[in-house]
Amino acid sequence: MQTAGFLFFPAPWIEFCRRRYGDVVIFGSLFDPQFVMVFDVDQVKQVLRGSPDRLRAGEANALLGPVVGERSVLLLDGAEHLRQRKLLLPPFHGQRMRAYEEVMVEAADRAIESWPVGEEFALLGSMQALTLDVIVRAVFGVTYESRSLELRRRLRAMIDPVASRAGVLMLVLTGGRRGSGAGEEFAQHRRAVDELIYEEIAARRGEVGSGGAQPERCSGEHRTGDSLASREDVLSMLVLARDEGGSPMTDEELRDELLTLLVAGHETTATALAWAFDLLLHNPPVLARLRASLASGDEAYLGAVVKETLRIRPVISGIGRVVRGQEPFEVGGFAIPPGVEINPSIAAIHRRADRYPAATEFRPERFLGSDPPDTYTWLPFGGGTRRCLGASFAEFEMRVVIRRVLERAELGPVGRQPDRGVRRGVTFVPRRGVRVVQNKA
Numbered sequence: 001m002q003t004a005g006f007l008f009f010p011a012p013w014i015e016f017c018r019r020r021y022g023d024v025v026i027f028g029s030l031f032d033p034q035f036v037m038v039f040d041v042d043q044v045k046q047v048l049r050g051s052p053d054r055l056r057a058g059e060a061n062a063l064l065g066p067v068v069g070e071r072s073v074l075l076l077d078g079a080e081h082l083r084q085r086k087l088l089l090p091p092f093h094g095q096r097m098r099a100y101e102e103v104m105v106e107a108a109d110r111a112i113e114s115w116p117v118g119e120e121f122a123l124l125g126s127m128q129a130l131t132l133d134v135i136v137r138a139v140f141g142v143t144y145e146s147r148s149l150e151l152r153r154r155l156r157a158m159i160d161p162v163a164s165r166a167g168v169l170m171l172v173l174t175g176g177r178r179g180s181g182a183g184e185e186f187a188q189h190r191r192a193v194d195e196l197i198y199e200e201i202a203a204r205r206g207e208v209g210s211g212g213a214q215p216e217r218c219s220g221e222h223r224t225g226d227s228l229a230s231r232e233d234v235l236s237m238l239v240l241a242r243d244e245g246g247s248p249m250t251d252e253e254l255r256d257e258l259l260t261l262l263v264a265g266h267e268t269t270a271t272a273l274a275w276a277f278d279l280l281l282h283n284p285p286v287l288a289r290l291r292a293s294l295a296s297g298d299e300a301y302l303g304a305v306v307k308e309t310l311r312i313r314p315v316i317s318g319i320g321r322v323v324r325g326q327e328p329f330e331v332g333g334f335a336i337p338p339g340v341e342i343n344p345s346i347a348a349i350h351r352r353a354d355r356y357p358a359a360t361e362f363r364p365e366r367f368l369g370s371d372p373p374d375t376y377t378w379l380p381f382g383g384g385t386r387r388c389l390g391a392s393f394a395e396f397e398m399r400v401v402i403r404r405v406l407e408r409a410e411l412g413p414v415g416r417q418p419d420r421g422v423r424r425g426v427t428f429v430p431r432r433g434v435r436v437v438q439n440k441a
């Protein structure tokens, strides 16, 4: 019965159990015999602040291994995780975001120019192309169009078949290994992506050796005499990065982290953007206030729209931590034994009426008052030492794209009801992809 609940009506099923059993509930399904969901803000705080040695996020993310690789920051725990995270942090520091703004505006322009006028289309697909364009350029600084296009094509060919619910199941069953038809096909797509990524890593390493860029491969920012250190892209920074012992990242580490950024960095943001437009187009007073505030040069309301979108439609509805060590982990008066996964429920926290009055309504104003929701009440990016590395990047990209679309296009909703959500892999996406019509060019 629980398996059916999770497969067919996850949100109502979880809500029913929360009401019936309280803020800490043990579940079991055919896929996972025992896991504990936590719905209370203080208890979620306890879990997110728990020692990373006791509560292991890497183990909980193991499912993503075949896609992002075993050395990915998402899969590691303990000292190894900390090392990779420190190496990855500088390119995603909040203050560096301005460096990516131009790339984001250009990608938004390309997407807008591709939209038909007077004909219905789905925004989600367009947003996926847009955010993939952005993350590939941010990561590789790729200005040579053909390579960037080829990498994007190969990435989508790898991700698309495994992003569906059936695809995730396939990955769990085969571990992305050869021997099964679907597993073999996935392995081929992965090799095709790896080939391009390793080529790019080798080229950058060559540049470190020769002290400059290789003019015959590149154009634009990759000019002769351009040192790697002066580049703005993430790969150049990572090739030069050194850990506390002075060691650089290995090729395999670089490959896994680059793929992590490419995969984690685009599907999530694209989905959040699609939801943002769905909510704005179905809430005309909010859209009108947003337009008016942007026209007066005030960006605060735009920031609140982004935060409220991520609250009411969290792209990732929950996160995981596996209990390790000799002792059980205490939460809310319960002792959770080693080996059991704890899942703080982002979606349930965001729906709590005691924290968010009229929780089902889209009200960006919540984030503007003197007492906005705190770190453990608003957690679309998770929290603690595992909080999303790309949170500033994603929020910034959402602000840039929403502003640009409102400046350049006049979109209208198709149908009076907002889209309904459905699980796709680990993300919660609009079932119909947010169908819209562009009213005029």
Ligand code: HEM
Residues within 6 Å of the ligand: 057, 073, 074, 075, 085, 260, 261, 264, 265, 266, 268, 269, 272, 315, 316, 319, 320, 380, 381, 382, 383, 384, 385, 386, 387, 388, 389, 390, 391, 393, 394
């Ligand atoms: C709206 C967009 C996004 C959402 C909703 C989102 C959400 C999340 C969540 C919930 C986690 C797990 C946190 C935890 O376990 O506590 C996470 C981790 C992560 N995200 Fe994001 N993310 C987004 C965009 C991005 C972007 C743009 C990037 C990179 C450019 C990125 C890179 C990562 C990485 C590397 C981790 C692993 C961090 C670690 O384990 O230390 N994400 N994200």
